[in-house]
Amino acid sequence: MTEIIRVLELYSGIGGMHCALQDSGIKYEVVAAIDVNTTANKIYRHNFKGTYLIENGIEKLTVTQIDRMKIDMILMSPPCQPFTRVGKKLDIDDLRTKSFLHLLDLLPQLTHCPSYILVENVKGFEESQTRDLLIKALQKCQFHLQEYMLTPLQFGIPNSRLRYYMIANRLPVNPNYSWSNTEQLCYSVPSVVQPNLRYKILCDTEKRCYHTDKGVNPDMISMLNSKKEETNSLSQNSDCENMSESKLDECTGCSKNKCEEEDWMFVSHNDGEGESSKTNEDQVLAKRLKTKHSCDTEEEKHSNEDDLKPLCCMCDNENRLMDESQLLRQDDETEVYHGKCLQLQHFLEKQSAEYFKKYKLPDKDLKRFIVMDVVFPCIRKTICFTKRYGHYMEGAGSIIQMSTEAEDVTRACQLKMEAVEKKNNKNWGEKEIDIVRKLQLRYFSPREIANLLCFPETFDFPEDVSTIQKNRVLGNSLNVHVVSVLIRLLTMK
Ligand SMILES: C[S@@+](CC[C@H](N)C(=O)[O-])C[C@H]1O[C@@H](n2cnc3c(N)ncnc32)[C@H](O)[C@@H]1O
Structure with missing residues (x-):
């Protein structure tokens, strides 16, 4: 019988690590989770009712307490x-590092030292003194370790979230999966753990699209089962990337026709009438618009890729429209993976226009149009959603443009270009705001952010948690899929 791995989840937040454990397929028990944040803890309890959650500072943990838990794995x-x-990069001098340094102090003193450790942090951690102290503490305890810098984009997820990861193992390492001790940051994971993400997204999307009061549509289940076999065989060939998106679309109900008809209720359609009265530029934009409406079949993608860009204001393919400071804030790796990711639409909620009203950008936020990262359902990238999403516009997360009316988009693009050129939108009045208003911009819902972070469909928030609180804790959390791949790699025998 496979042993059950006893896990201590530190800085547990809303339980991103716990979800990654579920996703990894290993046998585990979360012996305890620890965090000081009351909102995050409320959400954690709501989702993991049976787990022992300690609402206390980690700096108060003692050697005896940890030894008593007899843990095999620490996730943090x-x-x-x-x-x-x-930030100010205060590193070891920042009070918020104190609890982690305390932990590094305890580790070599443990009688029952865990066999596995996984650490996640932001880019920047790799060059910190805290990181050096972490490595020293682990080496003292005879860990093999490997550091990674990974973004969900390289796993096909249309969300940029470049993060530092470290996995450490005290058990003898299988030489076939030699991931440890290369002493260099790795920017990819070995193909042996390349995940079957497309199948997972397919299942999750299926639940989102087809889950009715009576349960999941049985026809979809049988279709999914047949797709599962297909994707399994693809992944055995380490080639799951080859599952065409049209197949995925077929299963998710986002086939070309459906998309053109009514799938995206927020996509307003240009029926082509009256095009003769438009300028050349309008016609090109209208052509682009049609391409995007049809959700790009493979053929269309190639035939149009040079001149047809998504009809979206200030999206990644329209970089010339972007504020330079915003461009700098994007992860350097972003462009490398763009195009390999699933379209954003697979991660969006399928809800009525009425439902999305609460996420509409108020007029005061529309004034920040020139610094927004505006995206579109057929796009394959969003910027990192931070805990400031909804409070700050610049670099805090992407905004969805719900209208694709060519004229409106053209006007908004021109407005933005002018403002960027003049480096100012201070004298924007009602006329300008009205132009932006027509784009029908909205925030991503917390569920959509959770989808991009690969939280399972079953993950939920208590009713009394506000949208701002949800955004804050999600922004603090992690990409579940990326961590689950690393847990698999870490525990591979
Ligand atoms: C980067 S977040 C981790 C989020 C978590 N992995 C998740 O999925 O939500 C850091 C967490 O550490 C918690 N924290 C900060 N200082 C702490 C301390 N001294 N003791 C316990 N928890 C702490 C914060 O409340 C926050 O939830």
């Missing part, structure tokens, strides 16, 4: 503020 994402690129 310590506070990242002391290491962020845009």
Whole structure:
């Protein structure tokens, strides 16, 4: 019988690590989770009712307490503020690092030292003194270790979230999966753990699209089962990337026709009438619009890729429209993976226009149009959603443009270009705001952010948690899929 791995989840937040354990397929028991944040703890309890959650500072943990738990694995994402690129980088001098340093102090003193450790943090941690102390403590305890810098984009997830990861193992390492001790940061994971993400997304999307009061549509289940066999055989050939998106679309109900008809209730259609009265530029934009409406079949993608860009204001393919400071804030790796990711639409909620009203950008936020990262359902990238999403516009997360009316988009693009050129939108009045208003911009819902972070469909929030609180804790959390791949790698025998 496979042993059950006893896990201690530190800085547990809303339980991203716990979800990754579920996703990894290993046998585990979370012996205890620890966090000080009451909102995050409320959400954790709501989702993991049976787990022992300690609402206390980690700096209060003792050797005896940890030894008594007889843990095999520690999963943790310590506070990242002391290491962020845009922060003060106070590192070991930041009070928020204190609890982590305390832990590093305890580790070599443990009688029952865990066999596995996984640490997640922001880019910047890799060059910190705290990281050096972590390595020293682990080496003292005879761990093999490997550090990674990974983004969900390289796993096909259309969300940028470049993060530092470290996995450490005290058991003898299988030489066939030699992941440890290369002493260099790795930017990819071995193909042996390349995940079958497309199948997972397919299942999750299926639940989102087809889950009715009576349960999941049985026809979809049988279709999914046949797709599962297909994707399994694809992944055995280490080639799951080859599952075409049209197949995925077929299963998720986002086939070309459906998309054109009514799938995206927020996509307003240009029927082509009256095009003769438009300028050349309008016609090109209208052509682009049609391409995007049809959700790009493979053929269309190739025939149009040079001149047809998504009809979206300031999206990644329209970089010239972007504020330079915003461009700098994007992860350097982003462009490398763009195009390999699933379209955003697979991660969006399928809800009525009425439902999305609460996420509509108020007029005061529309004034920040020139610094927004505006995306579109057929796009394959969003920027990282931070805990400031909904409070700050610049670099805090993407915004969805719900209208694709060519004229409206053209006008908004021109407005933005002018404002970027003049480096100012201070004198924007009602006329300008009205142009932006027509784009029908909305925030991502917390469920959609959770989808991009690969939280399972079953993950839920208590009713009394506000949208701002949800955004804050999600922004603090992690990409479940990336961590689950690393847990698999870490525990591979
Ligand atoms: C980067 S977040 C980790 C989020 C978590 N992995 C998740 O999935 O939500 C850091 C967490 O550490 C918690 N924290 C910060 N200082 C702490 C301390 N001294 N003791 C316990 N928890 C702490 C914060 O409340 C926050 O939830």
